[in-house]
Amino acid sequence: MKIRIVTLGCKLNFAESSQLMNTLIAKGHQRAGNGEEADLVIVNTCSVTDTADHKDRQAIHRVRRENPNARIVVTGCYARLKPQEISAMAEVDRVVQKAEDKFVPAYSKDDRTRCFLKVQDGCNYFCTYCTIPIARGRSRNPFIFEVVEEAQKALQEGAKEIILTGVNIGDFGHTTNERFIDLLRALDNIAGDFRIRISSCEPNLLSDEIIDFVAQSRHFAPHFHIPLQSGSDEVLKIMHRHYDTALFSERIRHIREVMPHAFIGVDCMVGVRGETEERFQTYVDYVNALPVSQLHVFTYSERANTRMLEMDLPVVPQKERQRRSRILHEISDWKLKAFYDSYRGQKATVLWESKRDKGLMYGFTENYIKVSCPYDKSKVNTFEEITV
Ligand code: SF4
Numbered sequence: 244m245k246i247r248i249v250t251l252g253c254k255l256n257f258a259e260s261s262q263l264m265n266t267l268i269a270k271g272h273q274r275a276g277n278g279e280e281a282d283l284v285i286v287n288t289c290s291v292t293d294t295a296d297h298k299d300r301q302a303i304h305r306v307r308r309e310n311p312n313a314r315i316v317v318t319g320c321y322a323r324l325k326p327q328e329i330s331a332m333a334e335v336d337r338v339v340q341k342a343e344d345k346f347v348p349a350y351s352k353d354d355r356t357r358c359f360l361k362v363q364d365g366c367n368y369f370c371t372y373c374t375i376p377i378a379r380g381r382s383r384n385p386f387i388f389e390v391v392e393e394a395q396k397a398l399q400e401g402a403k404e405i406i407l408t409g410v411n412i413g414d415f416g417h418t419t420n421e422r423f424i425d426l427l428r429a430l431d432n433i434a435g436d437f438r439i440r441i442s443s444c445e446p447n448l449l450s451d452e453i454i455d456f457v458a459q460s461r462h463f464a465p466h467f468h469i470p471l472q473s474g475s476d477e478v479l480k481i482m483h484r485h486y487d488t489a490l491f492s493e494r495i496r497h498i499r500e501v502m503p504h505a506f507i508g509v510d511c512m513v514g515v516r517g518e519t520e521e522r523f524q525t526y527v528d529y530v531n532a533l534p535v536s537q538l539h540v541f542t543y544s545e546r547a548n549t550r551m552l553e554m555d556l557p558v559v560p561q562k563e564r565q566r567r568s569r570i571l572h573e574i575s576d577w578k579l580k581a582f583y584d585s586y587r588g589q590k591a592t593v594l595w596e597s598k599r600d601k602g603l604m605y606g607f608t609e610n611y612i613k614v615s616c617p618y619d620k621s622k623v624n625t626f627e628e629i630t631v
Pocket of ligand 1: 369373375376411
């Protein structure tokens with residue numbers, strides 16, 4: 244059977260799709276080529292916002308247009324959260340909605356260079372705006388030795404960068420009675436010329452011990468991605484987050500102390516219920532002063548079955564949500580520019596990627612500065628010392 248998998252959403256979905264395709268190929272199926280009609284199309288969906296749901300539906304329409312005779316199976320978070328909505332679509336033959344309660348290992352490679360390694364799945368936090376614990380189930384993880392084996396496999400296949408991926412990766416160890424820091428130590432002990440990035444880690448779980456370890460490690464890049472979500476302590480409480488701004492500031496201060504050159508990306512949500520104008524202003528003042536490199540801005544959208552909908556809170560109008568999003572995007576733009584500018588003329592190591600675009604190739608430094616140079620095939624998937 245010729246199979247195509249269409250993936251939307253996060254790195255975890257991409258890792259899982261890649262694993263699923265490998266399993267299907269091992270069972271004797273084939274990957275449908277570019278432009279070739281498939282017999283079976285699996286759409287792996289995301290449901291983080293209303294926009295994500297909309298993109299899922301658009302993808303399903305497109306898949307049917309391009310594969311008029313294929314069987315279409317829909318899986319992923321949208322399928323788990325709103326199976327009736329998808330079943331009602333004429334294009335869809337089957338909805339697979341069961342959330343896995345065991346850990347399914349997976350990794351994917353976006354090209355030969357980077358590998359997204361799934362080290363954890365699910366979440367036990369139940370933030371009041373979030374549906375992920377419902378869609379993906381409870382926090383779970385493999386044993387450290389299993390992650391090390393998967394990492395070694397990816398490295399043998401040529402990966403030069405491993406990105407640790409999960410829903411709440413700082414929670415690693417929950418199901419195996421191990422610790423996230425010990426996972427990092429075990430991965431750092433693998434021999435070879437490669438680097439590792441930790442993807443998003445909750446600030447309350449990003450301990451000083453982890454930060455200090457990354458600073459002196461062999462393989463870990465000085466790159467952090469930390470969800471802040473709001474700069475107002477009152478809103479953080481409404482969101483049922485596990486920290487306040489004082490703890491968040493302390494984490495950033497510590498990173499800057501031991502890794503002044505680190506890239507720090509911060510997730511910021513705007514427009515949640517209860518985010519009054521005054522609280523938003525507190526938020527803006529807070530992020531303005533925060534020494535981070537970039538903000539990843541998300542606009543809140545109401546999700547069914549979340550506790551925020553049951554709370555008696557003022558609703559931020561859609562237009563105002565957009566305005567707040569623009570304000571944070573602007574702050575992010577100047578922060579990123581300032582971060583890049585401060586590295587001009589400095590030495591760094593870049594890992595060149597395979598993509599060719601208008602005669603150029605691209606890569607990232609250890610601290611996540613994107614650089615380009617004229618395309619040179621021999622540089623693909625190699626490290627090079629450069630001056631930024
Ligand atoms: S930590 Fe909160 S926002 Fe993140 S997945 Fe868990 S419940 Fe959702």
